[in-house]
Amino acid sequence: MDFGIDFKDAELLDEAFTHASYVNEHPREHLKYYERIEFLGDAVMQLCVSEYLYRRYPGMPEGKLSRLRAAMVCEDSFSKFAKECNFDEYIRLGKGEEKANARQRPALLCDIFEAFIGALYQDQGKKIVESFIAKVVFPKLDLGWFDHLLDHKTELQELLQEKGEVTITYDEVKNLGPEHNRMYTMTVSADGKVLGKGNGHSKKEAEQAAANVALKTLK
Amino acid sequence: MDFGIDFKDAELLDEAFTHASYVNEHPREHLKYYERIEFLGDAVMQLCVSEYLYRRYPGMPEGKLSRLRAAMVCEDSFSKFAKECNFDEYIRLGKGEEKANARQRPALLCDIFEAFIGALYQDQGKKIVESFIAKVVFPKLDLGWFDHLLDHKTELQELLQEKGEVTITYDEVKNLGPEHNRMYTMTVSADGKVLGKGNGHSKKEAEQAAANVALKTLK
Numbered sequence: 560m561d562f563g564i565d566f567k568d569a570e571l572l573d574e575a576f577t578h579a580s581y582v583n584e585h586p587r588e589h590l591k592y593y594e595r596i597e598f599l600g601d602a603v604m605q606l607c608v609s610e611y612l613y614r615r616y617p618g619m620p621e622g623k624l625s626r627l628r629a630a631m632v633c634e635d636s637f638s639k640f641a642k643e644c645n646f647d648e649y650i651r652l653g654k655g656e657e658k659a660n661a662r663q664r665p666a667l668l669c670d671i672f673e674a675f676i677g678a679l680y681q682d683q684g685k686k687i688v689e690s691f692i693a694k695v696v697f698p699k700l701d702l703g704w705f706d707h708l709l710d711h712k713t714e715l716q717e718l719l720q721e722k723g724e725v726t727i728t729y730d731e732v733k734n735l736g737p738e739h740n741r742m743y744t745m746t747v748s749a750d751g752k753v754l755g756k757g758n759g760h761s762k763k764e765a766e767q768a769a770a771n772v773a774l775k776t777l778k
Numbered sequence: 779m780d781f782g783i784d785f786k787d788a789e790l791l792d793e794a795f796t797h798a799s800y801v802n803e804h805p806r807e808h809l810k811y812y813e814r815i816e817f818l819g820d821a822v823m824q825l826c827v828s829e830y831l832y833r834r835y836p837g838m839p840e841g842k843l844s845r846l847r848a849a850m851v852c853e854d855s856f857s858k859f860a861k862e863c864n865f866d867e868y869i870r871l872g873k874g875e876e877k878a879n880a881r882q883r884p885a886l887l888c889d890i891f892e893a894f895i896g897a898l899y900q901d902q903g904k905k906i907v908e909s910f911i912a913k914v915v916f917p918k919l920d921l922g923w924f925d926h927l928l929d930h931k932t933e934l935q936e937l938l939q940e941k942g943e944v945t946i947t948y949d950e951v952k953n954l955g956p957e958h959n960r961m962y963t964m965t966v967s968a969d970g971k972v973l974g975k976g977n978g979h980s981k982k983e984a985e986q987a988a989a990n991v992a993l994k995t996l997k
Binding site: 602620 | 814820822825828829838839844904
C-alpha cells in the first residue's frame with residue numbers, strides 16, 4: 560500500500576491492523592487492537608464524506624445527501640475500499656479467526672478501513688485523510704459504485720409527492736427463466752400512468768430499477 | 779446568545795435558524811431552510827464528540843465510548859443544549875408550526891442545534907466549533923447529564939461476562955402507588971447473588987438504576 564504516507568507513530572498503524580484475537584494470542588506483547596481507533600475513524604469518515612457531498616452538490620436536498628452518504632459510508636463500500644488498498648494482507652489475526660477466513664469477511668475489512676482512517680487522522684490530521692480519500696473514495700462516485708445502494712423508490716416517492724398526493728404502484732409485467740435464476744420485470748406507475756420499467760433478479764431489485772428509470776425520465 | 783462569535787456569512791446563520799414552513803410562507807424572499815446545513819452539522823458533532831471522548835478517556839474500551847457518544851449525540855441532549863443557548867427564540871417558523879408549538883418540540887430544537895453547528899463549522903472551521911462545544915457540551919459530562927441515557931444493563935452484562943459465563947436476572951421486589959404514578963423496585967443478581975437494587979417509574983427504568991448501583995459497587 561504505497562500512498563506516500565509515512566506514519567510518525569508507527570504503533571498507531573500497527574494498532575489499526577491488529578484484531579483482538581491476535582492480541583489474545585500474544586498476551587506478553589501488550590498490544591492494542593483496532594476497536595478504539597476504529598471508533599474515531601468511523602466519525603472521521605462520516606464528516607469527510609458529508610463535507611465533500613455538501614460542497615460538491617450545493618443544490619442537492621438533504622434527503623438525497625443523506626441517502627448518498629449512507630451508500631458511501633457503509634460496510635459494503637468500506638470493505639471494497641479496504642480490498643482495493645490491499646489492507647486485507649496486513650491484518651494481524653488470531654489463528655482461529657484466520658482459519659474461519661475472517662481476513663476476507665466484509666465486516667472485518669470495513670472495520671480495518673475505519674481503523675486506518677482513524678490512525679491516519681490521529682497521526683497526520685484531517686487534510687491528509689481528505690487527500691487519501693480523494694484518491695480512494697470520491698472517484699468511485701463518478702464511476703457509479705454507489706448507485707445500486709441508493710434507494711430509488713424513496714427518492715421517486717419524495718419527488719412525486721412534492722406536487723401533492725399521488726398513488727404509486729409497482730406491478731409485475733413478467734418473469735422469465737428457471738426458479739433459481741429468474742428475471743423479473745416490474746413497472747412503476749403514478750396514479751395509473753406508467754413512468755418506468757426495470758429488470759432484476761428479485762422483485763425488489765426490479766422495482767428499484769424501474770424507479771431509477773422513472774427518475775431519469777422525470778428529471 | 780452571546781458566545782463572542784461573529785459570522786462572516788450572516789446568511790448562513792439565518793439559514794440555520796429557518797424552518798421549511800417559514801420559507802414556504804415567504805416564497806418571494808428565496809430563503810434557504812436549515813436541512814442541508816443540519817446534514818453537515820450532524821457529522822461535525824459526531825466527530826468532535828468522538829475525538830473528545832477518545833482523547834479524554836485513553837483507557838476506555840470502544841463499547842463504552844460508543845454508548846457515551848450515543849448518549850451525548852442524540853435528540854434528547856441536543857434539544858437541551860439548544861434550549862440552554864436560547865436558540866428556540868431565534869427560530870423562524872411558519873404560522874401553522876408556530877401554533878402547533880413546534881418551537882418547543884425536542885426534534886426541532888435538536889435540528890436547530892445541529893444546523894447551528896454546521897453553519898459555525900462552514901463559516902469558521904473546526905477549532906471554533908470545538909471551543910463552542912467545550913463551553914456548551916463537554917462540561918455536562920462531569921455534571922452527569924448523560925448518565926440516565928447510558929445503558930447500564932449492557933455495561934454490567936459486559937463487565938460480568940468478561941470473567942466467563944454468568945446468569946443475570948432482574949426481579950421485581952415491590953411496586954408502590956397508583957397505576958398512573960407507580961414506583962417500581964427491581965434487583966439485579968448474578969448467578970443468584972444480588973448485586974444492586976434500584977427504583978424507577980417503569981420496570982425498565984428500575985432495572986437500569988439497579989444495574990448502575992451494581993456497576994458502582996463492582997468498580
